[in-house]
Amino acid sequence: MKPRFFGLFALTLAFFPNAQAGETSISEHHCAPASVQNVHTLFTRYNEYSRMPGAAYTVDLAGVNVELIRMVKSQAKQVSSTGKDSRNNVWMVLQPALVEEGSLYPRFLLDCTVKWTGTNRFDQLCTLQKDKQHFGLDDLRMSVRVIQGEKGCGANQSGIQIDVKMVSNPAHVERIKAGALGAAGVLAPLLSVLFDEDSFFREYFHFIYGEWIKTL
Amino acid sequence: MEIFFYFVNKNSINPRMKKCVSILFLVFMVSACGQANTANEHLGSIDQTAKEMRDELKKTREFLDTATTQSQRIADALVSLQTLAQDMVKIIQTTFVKKPPAATDDIDSVLGGSANEGEKK
Numbered sequence: 001m002k003p004r005f006f007g008l009f010a011l012t013l014a015f016f017p018n019a020q021a022g023e024t025s026i027s028e029h030h031c032a033p034a035s036v037q038n039v040h041t042l043f044t045r046y047n048e049y050s051r052m053p054g055a056a057y058t059v060d061l062a063g064v065n066v067e068l069i070r071m072v073k074s075q076a077k078q079v080s081s082t083g084k085d086s087r088n089n090v091w092m093v094l095q096p097a098l099v100e101e102g103s104l105y106p107r108f109l110l111d112c113t114v115k116w117t118g119t120n121r122f123d124q125l126c127t128l129q130k131d132k133q134h135f136g137l138d139d140l141r142m143s144v145r146v147i148q149g150e151k152g153c154g155a156n157q158s159g160i161q162i163d164v165k166m167v168s169n170p171a172h173v174e175r176i177k178a179g180a181l182g183a184a185g186v187l188a189p190l191l192s193v194l195f196d197e198d199s200f201f202r203e204y205f206h207f208i209y210g211e212w213i214k215t216l
Numbered sequence: 217m218e219i220f221f222y223f224v225n226k227n228s229i230n231p232r233m234k235k236c237v238s239i240l241f242l243v244f245m246v247s248a249c250g251q252a253n254t255a256n257e258h259l260g261s262i263d264q265t266a267k268e269m270r271d272e273l274k275k276t277r278e279f280l281d282t283a284t285t286q287s288q289r290i291a292d293a294l295v296s297l298q299t300l301a302q303d304m305v306k307i308i309q310t311t312f313v314k315k316p317p318a319a320t321d322d323i324d325s326v327l328g329g330s331a332n333e334g335e336k337k
Contacts, residue, residue: 061308061312062301062304062305064305064308066308066312067312070317072317072320073317076323077324089323089327091323091326093320095318097312098311098312100318102317102319102320105317105318105320107321109323109326109327130331131330131331132327132329132331133321133331133332134331183311185307185310185311186307187307187308187311
């Protein structure tokens with residue numbers, strides 16, 4: 001398939017969250033040519049998330065580089081820190097393409113904990129705080145386990161296991177979709193018919209982790 | 217033929233010889249007629265084949281005319297598609313213009329608020 005048509009395909013698959021939204025997940029493993037310390041530094045740069053590679057998810061659509069969604073805000077407040085372990089509140093806001101109203105941006109506050117379980121390994125777990133403001137997602141759990149010299153990866157590599165589970169909110173999704181389609185003009189019927197909304201967040205988180213790991 | 221009649225009319229030639237030559241001549245003439253008939257039949261067959269080939273050529277010409285018309289239509293359709301694709305690119309470029317993000321809450325107000333805080337705004 002030609003890249004530009006793949007772009008259209010990806011757009012149709014990835015743009016909107018599903019109206020019949022449910023739980024969707026990612027589970028992937030990478031071997032990164034980096035020390036566990038470097039991976040830790042990268043993954044805990046919470047305030048930098050919106051400026052890091054992968055913040056903007058773009059696809060090639062008929063030769064045009066279209067930005068589908070971008071993380072426009074990532075702010076962290078440290079809750080506690082013990083040695084190398086840490087706990088932070090992380091506020092994330094995503095701007096979907098075509099959506100102008102800020103109240104329709106997917107956003108959520110995460111509780112992110114990092115726990116070192118050995119000299120060469122740590123776990124990071126970020127969970128959505130349901131009692132705080134959130135839109136688009138009702139639940140999100142991002143779990144990362146990093147082990148340097150893990151079996152299956154090279155001696156100087158770190159194995160990174162990523163598991164993400166998310167539950168989108170159907171009502172919110174409909175509002176985001178309406179906001180986007182309202183601005184889509186003549187493209188609205190096409191976008192409305194073709195979108196498989198379920199993969200929206202899944203595609204984005206898959207993309208963002210992939211881009212981060214590429215920088216290691 | 218002239219030689220034959222000269223030969224037949226010549227008085228100095230033996231009558232038996234004349235009869236024999238006459239029979240041979242007759243046989244020759246019959247054979248020649250047969251050959252001519254066969255040749256005529258061949259000519260008829262060639263004529264039929266030529267007619268069929270003419271028909272085939274006519275059909276081929278008609279097919280080529282149709283193919284040329286179809287090719288022209290396809291070429292026109294491709295031009296239209298190219299124009300459509302260019303228009304599509306323009307529409308996409310215009311539609312997906314990158315816009316600055318709208319104002320959203322900061323972490324401090326989110327930490328101090330409740331789950332539906334953003335909904336009220």
